[in-house]
Structures are given as C-alpha cells and as structure tokens.
Amino acid sequence: MDKSFGIVNDNMKKNRKYKSHNNIGNRISGTSNFFINLLFVFNCILCIAPILLIIVISLTDEKELLVYGYSFFPDKFSVKAYDYVFTAGDTIWRAYGVSILVTLVGTLLSVLVICFYAYPLSRQSFKYKNFFSFFAYFTMIFGGGLVPWYMVYTQLIPIKNTIWIMIVPYLMNAWYMMIMRTFFKTTIPESIIESAKIDGAGEFRTFFVIVLPLCKAGVATIALFCTLGYWNDWWLPLVFITDNKLYNIQYLMYQTLNSIQYLASGSAQFSESSKVLADLPTEGARMAIAVISIGPIIFAYPFFQKYFIKGLTIGAVKG
Amino acid sequence: MSKESNITVIKPNVNKGFLYEIKKNWALFVMLVPGVLILIINNYIPMFGIVISFKRYRFHGNFISSIIKSEWIGFKNFEFFFKTPYAFTITRNTILYNLMFIILGLIIPVAFAILLNEITNKRSAKVYQSLMFLPYFLSWIVVSYLAYSLFSIESGFINRGLLSAFGIEPVRWYFEPKYWPFILTFFQLWKYTGYNTVVYLAAISGLDTEYYEAAEIDGASKLQQIRFITIPLLRSVMVIMTLVAVGKIFNADFGLFYNVPRNSGQLYSVTDVIDTYVYRALRNTNNISMAAAAGTYQAIVGCITVFTSNFIVKKIDRDKALF
Numbered sequence: 001m002d003k004s005f006g007i008v009n010d011n012m013k014k015n016r017k018y019k020s021h022n023n024i025g026n027r028i029s030g031t032s033n034f035f036i037n038l039l040f041v042f043n044c045i046l047c048i049a050p051i052l053l054i055i056v057i058s059l060t061d062e063k064e065l066l067v068y069g070y071s072f073f074p075d076k077f078s079v080k081a082y083d084y085v086f087t088a089g090d091t092i093w094r095a096y097g098v099s100i101l102v103t104l105v106g107t108l109l110s111v112l113v114i115c116f117y118a119y120p121l122s123r124q125s126f127k128y129k130n131f132f133s134f135f136a137y138f139t140m141i142f143g144g145g146l147v148p149w150y151m152v153y154t155q156l157i158p159i160k161n162t163i164w165i166m167i168v169p170y171l172m173n174a175w176y177m178m179i180m181r182t183f184f185k186t187t188i189p190e191s192i193i194e195s196a197k198i199d200g201a202g203e204f205r206t207f208f209v210i211v212l213p214l215c216k217a218g219v220a221t222i223a224l225f226c227t228l229g230y231w232n233d234w235w236l237p238l239v240f241i242t243d244n245k246l247y248n249i250q251y252l253m254y255q256t257l258n259s260i261q262y263l264a265s266g267s268a269q270f271s272e273s274s275k276v277l278a279d280l281p282t283e284g285a286r287m288a289i290a291v292i293s294i295g296p297i298i299f300a301y302p303f304f305q306k307y308f309i310k311g312l313t314i315g316a317v318k319g
Numbered sequence: 320m321s322k323e324s325n326i327t328v329i330k331p332n333v334n335k336g337f338l339y340e341i342k343k344n345w346a347l348f349v350m351l352v353p354g355v356l357i358l359i360i361n362n363y364i365p366m367f368g369i370v371i372s373f374k375r376y377r378f379h380g381n382f383i384s385s386i387i388k389s390e391w392i393g394f395k396n397f398e399f400f401f402k403t404p405y406a407f408t409i410t411r412n413t414i415l416y417n418l419m420f421i422i423l424g425l426i427i428p429v430a431f432a433i434l435l436n437e438i439t440n441k442r443s444a445k446v447y448q449s450l451m452f453l454p455y456f457l458s459w460i461v462v463s464y465l466a467y468s469l470f471s472i473e474s475g476f477i478n479r480g481l482l483s484a485f486g487i488e489p490v491r492w493y494f495e496p497k498y499w500p501f502i503l504t505f506f507q508l509w510k511y512t513g514y515n516t517v518v519y520l521a522a523i524s525g526l527d528t529e530y531y532e533a534a535e536i537d538g539a540s541k542l543q544q545i546r547f548i549t550i551p552l553l554r555s556v557m558v559i560m561t562l563v564a565v566g567k568i569f570n571a572d573f574g575l576f577y578n579v580p581r582n583s584g585q586l587y588s589v590t591d592v593i594d595t596y597v598y599r600a601l602r603n604t605n606n607i608s609m610a611a612a613a614g615t616y617q618a619i620v621g622c623i624t625v626f627t628s629n630f631i632v633k634k635i636d637r638d639k640a641l642f
Contacts, residue, residue: 148368
C-alpha cells in the first residue's frame with residue numbers, strides 16, 4: 001500500500017511526479033488529503049470539546065457559573081471546586097477508595113479466573129474443550145434477563161450491599177476468555193508443555209512458571225479490559241447498592257447529577273456546619289469529581305490504547 | 320510417557336469415560352472450577368429463573384422455595400405486559416435505535432478507517448485515531464455529565480452559549496422528546512465510532528499489499544482500489560461485526576438510554592427501551608413477575624435473532640458464521 005512511500009511531508013512535489021506518470025502513483029492528491037485532514041480535525045474537536053467543557057466548568061468561578069451558565073471561555077477562573085473536593089469531600093474520597101479497591105481486587109481475580117478457564121480450552125489434548133467452550137459461549141447468546149439475575153444475588157446468594165457484589169458478577173467474561181484462549185493457543189506450542197511434563201512439572205507449575213510469563217501481553221490486554229470495566233462500572237451499584245458507604249465513584253457521580261445537594265448532605269454528616277452548605281461550589285465540584293474520575297483513564301491512556309488495539313486484533317482472529 | 324498420553328487422546332476411546340478423563344487431567348478440571356461456578360451463578364441459574372415469568376412470584380423464605388411455592392399462572396404475565404401500551408413503544412424504540420446504530424456504526428467507521436488509512440502524514444493519522452478512541456474509555460455516567468453540561472436547561476452551553484448568542488429562546492431539552500432521537504444517536508456514535516474505526520483500521524492494515532501493487536500497475540485509481548479491493552476484502556469483518564450487532568438488536572445499551580436523558584419521565588416515549596423498562600418495573604413498581612415476563616420476552620426474541628442472523632450468514636458463507 002501507500003506505506004511503501006514512507007512518511008513524506010512534501011506531497012506537492014510527489015503529486016506532480018505522479019501526474020506526469022499518468023496518475024499511477026498510489027497516493028491521494030494534496031487537495032483530498034487536505035479535506036480528509038479537515039474532516040478528522042473537525043471530528044476530533046467534536047470528540048474532545050465536551051470533555052474540555054467539563055474541565056473548564058470545574059475551573060470556573062461558582063458565581064460566574066450561576067450567572068452566565070457553562071462556557072468554554074469564562075472570565076473568572078477558580079480552583080475552589082477542587083479545593084473543596086480535596087479538603088471537605090470525605091464522601092468523594094471514600095467512593096474513590098471503593099472504586100480503587102474494587103478495581104484492584106476485581107481485576108486480579110478476574111484475570112485469574114479467565115486465564116484458568118481459557119488455558120485448558122487451549123490445550124489440544126483436553127478432551128472436553130469443546131463442551132466447556134460452548135458452556136461459556138452460550139452465555140453470550142442467551143441470558144435469563146435482569147429479574148432472575150437480581151433474585152440470585154439478593155435471595156440465593158445474598159451479597160447485596162457488600163463489596164463483593166461489585167466484583168463477582170464480572171469475574172468471568174466469555175468474550176475475554178475466548179481472546180485469552182486464542183492467545184494461549186497461538187503462543188504456546190504443545191511441545192513446550194510436553195517437555196515441562198517430562199521434566200516433572202505439574203500442570204499448575206507449568207501454567208504459572210512457563211505459560212503465563214510467555215503470555216504477558218495477552219494477560220496485560222485482559223487485565224486492562226477488566227480494569228476499565230471495573231473502574232467505569234455504575235450498573236452493579238445502581239442495582240444492588242443502597243448503603244451510601246459503599247458507593248463507588250461512578251455511582252456517586254450518578255447520585256450527584258440527580259440531586260446536586262447530595263454532595264453537600266454527604267459532607268454535612270461529617271462537618272455538621274450548615275454555613276459550609278450555603279456557599280459550597282456545588283456546580284463546579286460536581287464537574288470536578290467527573291474530571292477526577294476520568295483522571296486515571298487519561299493517565300493510563302497510552303497503555304489502554306496499545307493493548308486494546310492488540311486485544312481487538314487477537315479477538316478478530318476466530319479461534 | 321508424554322507420547323503415550325498424546326496417542327490415547329487421538330485414539331477414539333469410547334470406553335474410557337468422563338471419570339478417566341478427570342483422573343488423568345484433574346489439574347485442568349480444577350482450573351475450570353472457578354469459571355464454571357461463576358457462570359452457573361451469574362448466567363445459568365438466572366436462565367432457569369425464567370420460570371418466574373410464568374408464576375405469580377411471592378417471596379417464601381428463600382429463592383428456591385419461593386420459585387417452587389409461587390403460583391403457576393402460565394402466560395398471564397405476558398398477556399398483562401403486552402396489553403400495556405409500553406410493550407409496543409419499548410420494542411419499537413429498542414429496534415429502531417439499534418437499527419440506526421447498526422447502519423451508522425457500519426458506514427461511518429468503515430469510511431473513517433479507509434480515509435484515515437489514506438492520510439499521507441501518518442503521525443497526524445495516529446493523533447486523530449487516539450483522540451477519536453478516547454470517548455470509548457469514558458463511562459456512561461461521565462457521558463451523562465457531558466450531555467448535561469451541554470443541554471442543562473438553566474446553565475447548559477447550548478442554551479446559554481449558542482442559542483442566546485443567536486437570540487433564540489432556550490430549549491427545555493430534558494422535557495422535549497422530539498430532540499432526543501438525535502441526541503441519543505449522537506452520543507452513541509460519539510462513544511463508539513472511534514472504537515469501531517480502530518477495529519476496521521486494524522483489519523485494513525492486515526490486508527495483503529500485493530493487491531494494491533497489482534492494481535496500481537494496472538492503473539486503478541484510488542477510488543477504484545477502495546471500491547474493488549478494500550471494501551470486498553473488509554466484507555468478512557463487516558459481516559461479523561454487523562451480525563453480532565444484529566443478534567443484540569433486542570438488547571439496548573442501558574447506560575445510554577437511562578443515564579444520558581437522566582431518566583426524565585417526559586422523555587419516555589422516545590427514550591424508553593426494553594432494558595430501562597424492565598429495570599424500572601423491577602425497581603419502582605415492584606411488579607416482579609411482569610418485569611420478568613418482559614425480560615423473558617427480550618431474551619427469547621433476542622436468542623431467535625441471533626440464531627436467524629447466524630443461519631443467514633451460514634447460507635451465504637459458511638466460514639463467516641459465528642457457530
């Protein structure tokens with residue numbers, strides 16, 4: 001393709017050359033290149049502008065927000081919202097802590113469960129691999145719906161309103177499992193496992209000492225999928241959590257958007273001063289929490305992007 | 320020893336059954352246990368829980384005895400559900416929105432991927448890709464914040480910044496259903512276009528360059544190359560992506576339809592989908608059996624769609640079928 005030309009900037013010169021060669025050159029013209037670039041610049045602005053807007057709002061003076069509304073170019077900036085969030089926001093830090101805990105524990109367990117499930121299925125010599133593949137795959141096609149699922153976690157295994165309800169339902173994921181199985185299959189030749197067996201290593205030892213280290217990239221991909229899933233989850237708390245001590249950051253944001261007073265009432269429990277309540281930078285603080293919740297994602301974005309694309313490419317290979 | 324274990328597997332051994340297999344590969348079975356347990360709890364028990372939708376569910380001590388002791392009333396719950404005006408509205412909304420998302424989610428990302436691949440400066444192409452991929456990583460709650468900052472009636476950017484600048488009266492966005500099909504479609508595309516573009520871009524970069532070299536020698540223009548090489552070669556990825564989406568046509572993205580319109584009651588006629596309806600029926604009206612019936616209806620119709628679309632694809636091209 002056009003990659004053979006490498007990265008060249010002066011396409012004008014190149015284009016003239018193509019024209020003289022009866023337009024054989026396998027490259028788009030300068031004008032179309034310009035318009036395509038324009039399209040993508042516009043599209044990128046569309047993607048980034050709303051995020052930028054909440055960042056600006058979180059940095060705008062509260063009075064200005066109340067008088068002039070949300071704007072990309074406010075007259076008066078203020079870091080009061082962040083000041084408030086960092087000093088008085090016990091509720092916020094608690095929720096942040098819940099999110100971090102759930103994400104860490106959830107990702108760790110989830111990666112273990114998924115890899116444990118995927119590994120036997122990747123083994124040619126494992127007789128029931130098709131049965132167990134289908135056992136997982138079927139859950140992607142058919143489900144019982146919300147109500148029976150809700151009943152299971154409230155009545156059969158009552159872990160409603162505990163930290164576990166935000167972890168357990170996402171531990172196993174058929175789609176990630178299949179990506180991991182393909183990864184094992186393509187990276188680990190059966191002969192390595194056989195030779196480990198001859199050397200006297202048990203299955204678990206082989207798995208932890210030989211297989212997993214060879215599949216670091218695959219494990220990292222799955223781990224990032226899980227991390228993102230747990231960090232961004234608001235669905236499980238929405239359905240199962242009523243105890244406000246267990247709100248995670250996403251669910252706290254959900255509550256705050258619905259009633260702006262939520263933040264104030266939450267901190268009033270601890271500070272007990274109604275004066276604080278009156279001049280809280282609630283509008284700004286609300287957006288500040290949203291910005292803080294995106295923080296880790298932006299921070300880890302280069303990794304996320306790299307491994308997501310890798311995961312997508314593996315996932316595209318039908319195993 | 321290893322050779323032998325291999326041979327025994329290859330040989331069809333009918334006599335040596337499941338127990339023999341467990342004894343030989345016990346470690347592999349142990350590895351499967353956690354995953355199997357989670358799948359049973361999280362997926363298979365709820366599947367059997369579908370019986371709730373055929374019963375008048377009452378709580379009797381625990382889950383299992385409640386299911387057994389609740390009165391069997393056949394299709395009464397379904398009748399009740401389909402007699403409500405919601406049944407039609409939510410089904411229509413779910414299907415129409417998903418159709419829209421499937422069509423636009425195919426055309427725009429494929430076009431973007433092809434164009435992005437043609438950009439001569441690869442570094443700026445990388446930057447575009449990164450910025451467009453970013454929304455995928457934000458939760459629907461964050462997206463609902465973004466929507467709020469734009470559409471808030473008192474202080475939103477559109478009312479206060481844009482409309483007032485042109486002297487237009489502010490719009491009460493969260494109470495006016497007519498705008499929401501566009502707003503919801505916009506945010507769906509906003510969140511997923513980058514992701515889908517990356518998928519197709521990965522597929523394009525995996526294509527064999529020889530086709531293009533040959534076409535170039537034959538004097539094919541760029542447009543001809545796209546039309547006769549790129550798009551036909553991408554077809555299998557497009558078919559699989561679309562098939563997966565069509566299979567899920569009865570499953571709406573709860574986060575989009577619940578959080579972005581902020582569950583505003585005035586908007587239900589255009590924002591309510593099966594998933595949000597079931598959730599609210601379970602939560603607010605506490606009519607568990609009817610909520611279960613709506614959920615069962617969704618699960619069964621959804622399952623039929625998956626099998627049908629898979630069957631069609633199998634007819635066209637065996638290799639591209641999902642199962």
